[in-house]
């Protein structure tokens with residue numbers, strides 16, 4: 001008998017140790033819409049956001065930095081701020097067109113705050129939910145479970161009237177064992193639309209050095225060059241596996257377009273610089289935004305917020321080249337003020353950088 005009790009005790013001990021190790025950051029979360037009566041199992045969100053706080057602490061601006069930016073943008077002369085869906089189709093004439101792109105890689109709460117702030121000014125912003133982010137949902141043995149809080153966030157965005165899109169990560173989703181990334185994307189598109197989110201476009205997450213392809217290349221006609229569809233790790237890439245026309249998507253907001261002439265040696269060299277692929281590397285950003293070996297851009301200028309009061313400005317118009325790295329907000333506004341008439345630009349803001 002003693003032996004049995006000892007055995008049971010040791011098994012229990014092992015189980016508790018295992019559970020603590022593997023499940024301590026998980027708990028049951030009750031959805032906010034209590035009327036539904038559902039309980040879900042999901043990642044502990046306070047724990048998630050404390051990780052985001054730690055990860056972005058060094059890089060993040062206070063939220064009033066964004067408020068200051070918006071104040072300055074609305075005072076710009078001969079400027080039209082348009083949702084990304086309209087950036088290429090709006091006649092530019094004698095004004096400058098600007099799209100406000102928000103890739104929600106990590107922080108949907110700050111993104112929602114930003115969308116509400118823009119709504120107060122009647123300014124159009126575009127917000128892209130990353131369907132592979134932990135805040136959105138996770139795969140468990142091939143089954144995708146959405147974060148129950150997501151529903152309220154999506155409804156919040158809809159109320160602000162901002163443009164909602166998908167931060168496309170088909171290539172990332174596809175890396176999960178047993179998951180078809182393209183199907184996962186279609187499911188999320190349908191789900192968001194079922195909530196009445198008017199999704200008209202996507203922007204690709206990450207860049208080619210990460211996956212061996214741009215996420216935009218999963219759409220028919222957007223492959224940047226013809227090659228064996230294998231990533232550097234040897235897995236098959238689902239390039240051109242989705243039709244934007246059939247999915248009723250009107251644009252792809254990285255605005256990458258194939259080069260008329262491509263130098264594959266240069267492309268390969270750039271891809272193998274994977275470890276250097278960082279928005280905070282001046283060398284890498286110059287190459288990516290200005291001298292990109294695998295694509296050109298349909299827009300004229302891009303302005304990226306990359307840290308504490310630090311922006312990258314890059315682009316070309318009428319043979320004039322612009323590249324400035326780690327500039328502050330005053331210089332950014334000066335450059336915007338002096339953009340040529342007829343130019344189309346994108347301001348790229350990750351909400352995690354304005355969460356302070």
Ligand SMILES: [Zn+2]
Nearest residue numbers: 103105205206
């Ligand atoms: Zn992203």
